[in-house]
Amino acid sequence: MTSKQNTQQKILDAAERLFADTGFSATSLRQITGMAEVNLASVNYHFGSKKELIQAVLQRYLAVLMPRLDQEFSLLLSSQKPNDLSKVLSVFVEPLLELNKVQNRGTTLFLQLLGRGYTDVQGHLRWFFNHHYGRTLDKFVLLVQQSCPALPASEIFWRLHFSLGTIVFTMASNEALKDIAAADFNEVVEIDGVIKRLIPYLAAGIAAPLQSD
Amino acid sequence: MTSKQNTQQKILDAAERLFADTGFSATSLRQITGMAEVNLASVNYHFGSKKELIQAVLQRYLAVLMPRLDQEFSLLLSSQKPNDLSKVLSVFVEPLLELNKVQNRGTTLFLQLLGRGYTDVQGHLRWFFNHHYGRTLDKFVLLVQQSCPALPASEIFWRLHFSLGTIVFTMASNEALKDIAAADFNEVVEIDGVIKRLIPYLAAGIAAPLQSD
DNA sequence: GTACATTTCAAACAGTTGTTTAAATTGACT
DNA sequence: AGTCAATTTAAACAACTGTTTGAAATGTAC
Helix, strand or coil: CHHHHHHHHHHHHHHHHHHHHHCCCCCCHHHHHHHHCCCCCHHHHHHCCHHHHHHHHHHHHHHHHHHHHHHHHHHHHHCCCCCCHHHHHHCCHHHHHCHHHHCCCHHHHHHHHHHHHHHCCCCHHHHHHHHHHHHHHHHHHHHHHHHCCCCCHHHHHHHHHHHHHHHHHHHHCHHHHHHHHHHHHCCCCCHHHHHHHHHHHHHHHHCCCCCCC | CHHHHHHHHHHHHHHHHHHHHHCCCCCCHHHHHHHHCCCCCHHHHHHCCHHHHHHHHHHHHHHHHHHHHHHHHHHHHHCCCCCCHHHHHHCCHHHHHCHHHHCCCHHHHHHHHHHHHHHCCCCHHHHHHHHHHHHHHHHHHHHHHHHCCCCCHHHHHHHHHHHHHHHHHHHHCHHHHHHHHHHHHCCCCCHHHHHHHHHHHHHHHHCCCCCCC
């Protein structure tokens, strides 16, 4: 009983670390089981397949994060007047930082995994997201639309995907960017620093005035 | 003589298409030579290795684009007063669209390849870029700094990388986004439409006011 | 046509991948 | 202790990867 839990957990811990560092398809099951110090076959025994292991790794965080976000969105939606866009975006900060309770460096790991999920196995994560958390995402889109009444829905669609790209790419190359910032500007930036730098950038981009032509 | 040129070109054409669609590491040499209708060994014969083939595919576009951009940057730098940020960013539009002369759908293909290069083989493209075109990039950064005198250099560093993420991610998932836009908003958007939508978003994000705290 | 270099080709190479198998081990309960 | 299920293990599987080889074919120049 306790050994089963241990093996599963050891696999998840090693997998998320390697997945975040080098991507899903570039990480082999032998690397994972090697780092976790378990037998190769135990991945298939406990999770079925590599694909299902990837889902399990993501779910460990999504199961905590998404209900939390849903709750925050509902709260904001219940207020009568439209909310400031920066305020809407800031709602992500705390739930994301609380992922550090799930796991050591959980926030960073999850955001890197998110980046990998979108750039590695193209399309799958997008489908998975819409399918499992479509309701929650709809609430967020509604909040943004209320904050930017001047923007047509299609423009908001594009700009939210631009923003997703910013987040996902920044987090996937998080380590490289931190290193460059440290070398070129003597800056030590942690994950919450990056998140707080992102908010004004994203808010300004999403709310940008429409082009004239 | 003409057959050699033909084989090399057929390989490059098939490779760039497959690389753009499914990424570098996910594309096998057998897929490429199959689509190009050439022998498997001819890739190694003409290009040496898969890695060198990837570089050759990128170089076909970079060799045209980067000198063109360098020239535009120098022109803008020679004007005495600082340029509007949107104007600086708009400088990319024409040179990018001219890649359609290099190849059918060249602009789209190149931008997708750029996205793949940054998300697929992590870090390599960044190094390659800085090494070969560092001078040109420095000119661009200088232009942005002149446009945004209120922003410290480190902040511009982060925001330019945020912007790179937006571009790279948007272009890598270009097809998916086009499909969704078509389905949800009855929109038909071509590559130049996406580029022109990007400019105001990026300009507003980069020039966003600094957070107070 | 003969000689020579360039290019193509089928085949094999050595390595990796995710997954499966069947036997061995461990655990829990009577 | 004995029974049965849950788990671990080493080994093998088939499929795939990029690359190399040496012979066949093709092109070029005298």
